Amino acid sequence: MKKPLLPVVLALMLFPSLSALAQTPAPATPVVPAIPAGDAPAVPQDMAPPSPAPEAGAPPDALPPPPPPVPSDPGAPTVEDRLGAVEGKVDGLDESYAGTKSTVEKLNRIKFSGYIQGRFENRGNSVNGVMANGTAATTTQFLVRRARLKLNYDGTNAEYVFQIDATGAGVSLRDAEATFVDTWTPFGFRLTVGQFKWPFGYEILQSSGDREMPERAAVITALFPGERDRGVRLTGRYEFLRFAVALVNGAGTSVAPFQNNDQNTFKDVVGRIGGDFEFLAIGLSGYWGRPLIPSALATTTSVTGMDTNMNGTFNPGELTATTSTNPFTYTRFARERIGADAQLYFDVPELGGLALKGEFIWAKDTNLDFGAVAAKPCLDTTAMGWIGTLVQNVGDRVGIVGRIDYYDPIRAKSLPDSCQVTPPMMAAQKRGAGDGVLSFGGGLLLHGSGNIKATFVYLHTSEQSTTVKNDIFTAQLQARF
Template identity: 30%
Template structure:
């Protein structure tokens, strides 16, 4: 601003440029990390599978750069927001957010968002990777909604500038392609409807905050192969091979409920409990319960009932030191368990339940630097399938630095 002399034409021109571009915000973070796992070549949800001869690695888990622009109307109210964010690492460069939002300023109640952005489902799914205490989201998030984002449009009810109870309420409802960033384009005409009703942190007592949410997902994918396997009452997957199956919509229906309770105490200390539970129906392949990235042309489809949860216990001693414990599970097939998961039942490793307990220490040097030391204990249920009769050795230690600006 020392260069801006408004008594001269050049200074006036620079001032107009400054006023124009002060609505632009550039931010980002990078997460270099070191990991070690119990077994070489182990499959992992802690940042991806390890290479066949590798049980430790350095990696750049995320390298994000985000550009925000907000346009103000003649009445000095924000009317349009634009966001572009990409992720760069040794694996390449990928778009993570690319969306625009229109803010309605008459009643200050509504907004409309379109583009590539996070699905409005659940709490953990929408907690940014730079703010989350655990290194990764839970197994269920990564399986059902890999990379969290999708192309679509959403309308939101979020009162702005209110002083009554409405300031604590937010409602989102949107329509999305379905495959998300798993695929480079949509592979069928079926769309996913996703909605979330949330209560923002509200003080229920002095220094005690409560927030909560309910989520609903109604979607599906096209059946391109005539074979569909569903679980019968005897605990066996039985095929339906009717030619009429081809082209119909196979279900993906999820329900979610979450709550967060935070108690502020001491010298900038806080204790927080978070709980989140999902359940519903997932259609995927025989070998995987992940949402498909492409249409199956030769592989059969499997429809399974699932449930899972995420639980956090976080304790901050002050603004710099925090301990965390996280427990999450995913049961991709609630109709089978233990030795009932066998080849005679046409079952696969995708039907096995996993439980993960993570413990960690987070040190915040300041707003720009964070250290995370986190250990995940991963347990799969014992089944009758070869290679899964006992627990797989896949516990993983993550040591991460996060630089942020």
């Protein structure tokens, strides 16, 4: 059988081309575009594309060269620049903190304090209207007894104290102290110039916000009116020892008519020395001065007449009234004050703290020559007074207070016999006899907290010579900060 020649010829012609094609590497598999959903089945995601065939003649383990480095941005900050910027911010915060700390330290040295005493007084001698001279009468009323605002600044070797009292009667200066503080010696010296309390006794120096009774005793208000004066004061302490001495004007701050001026070049000396033994405090005080006491302006009216019609009587038009004003006159005195005080504190079991306080004051004023006016021995006075106070706390909220005090402004036995009898029409009356005043009272103290206190006190006053209905019941609420 004869085979066809055409297939054999075609096979011989295609053989060289197939050999060359076998030696040529296969091209990379082209990326197949995604087939829309629904047109073809999804290809599994974990099927990797085939690896490209290595080039002819290349080593089997050769890797492609790494990509060239990306050039850095010349404007980007370096690590050193960033650290410098952070250090600058920290330095700025340090400066800001130092300034804030300095301001806070100054503010911490400033301390505001004060209290308000709202009061109701029921007086036994209450009257309606005003007095004949136009002044307010004593009456049962509500009032703001004290409204104090105090500022303290504690600086470097310095202290500043300023206190005012603002009530319905007006605003008055109570304390104005500029103090140099000693921080080098063990005595803690403090030198103060300004307006301050007289360093005498106990009740003068006790704050009205801390005092248990509504008002100070009669002996204090009579011999030390206003409790303050202007001058220079030195205080100090060493262990249990306490002392204070002051050189003052001597006119006080509440004696009319020259509250702001001293009419006397002579300065008074006042001081106290004592000991503080924690449960017991004692002290001795003294005062010595030469004050000038001014008289108040007074008017006198004189009437003159002429009986022109000779009828033996003065008819209208025949009388003439003349009013004249007397000038100020001064009287000089030698002033002496001696005082002693003691305070005892201890706890009563199952009850609370108990305080016993006592004070005694002796005073003498001797009239002296002044100008062309000779001294008058009958103007000499010797006075004395004493105070006894008991305070018993019941727990932390309740307190009971009782006080008895006596004041004799002119001791009759201290005057010469020639001064005992007044003009003949009053021969039975002796100067200074029967003028002593004894007061005793007490009440309840309620402490709501350290900032609020209610006081309910009844005070009875007994005069030696007369009987006057001048008892006082006081209900007071004090708020302090």
